Amino acid sequence: MKPEKEPEVVDLAERRKAIQAREAAARAARKKAARQARSGGSVLGGRRHAGLILAAIVLALLALFVLPRFL
Structure with a gap:
């Protein structure tokens, strides 16, 4: 047992x-x-410079698509 x-x-x-x-x-x-x-809370998450990165991406896309129409 x-x-x-x-x-x-x-x-x-x-x-x-x-x-x-x-x-x-x-x-x-x-x-x-x-x-x-x-x-x-943070809309962009915990990254400290997320707003700057997002703004840079938006400006780059604007430069890529909008500026050639005016040139």
């Missing part, structure tokens, strides 16, 4: 550290969500 389950050794310090890390990650996620909600 086999024993149903072998006893396991649990390191309580390691388990406590894992719980604290999980709680810290959850706390950081809540803070980040609150910060984004307070700022209204």
Whole structure:
């Protein structure tokens, strides 16, 4: 007859550290969500210079398609 389950050794310090890390990650996620909600969020995402990149692309497309019609 086999024993149903072998006893396991649990390191309580390691388990406590894992719980604290999980709680810290959850706390950081809540803070980040609150910060984004307070700022209204970003339409262009998290990139710092996304607006400048978008403006450069729009200007390049305008130069490519609109300017030749006036020349």
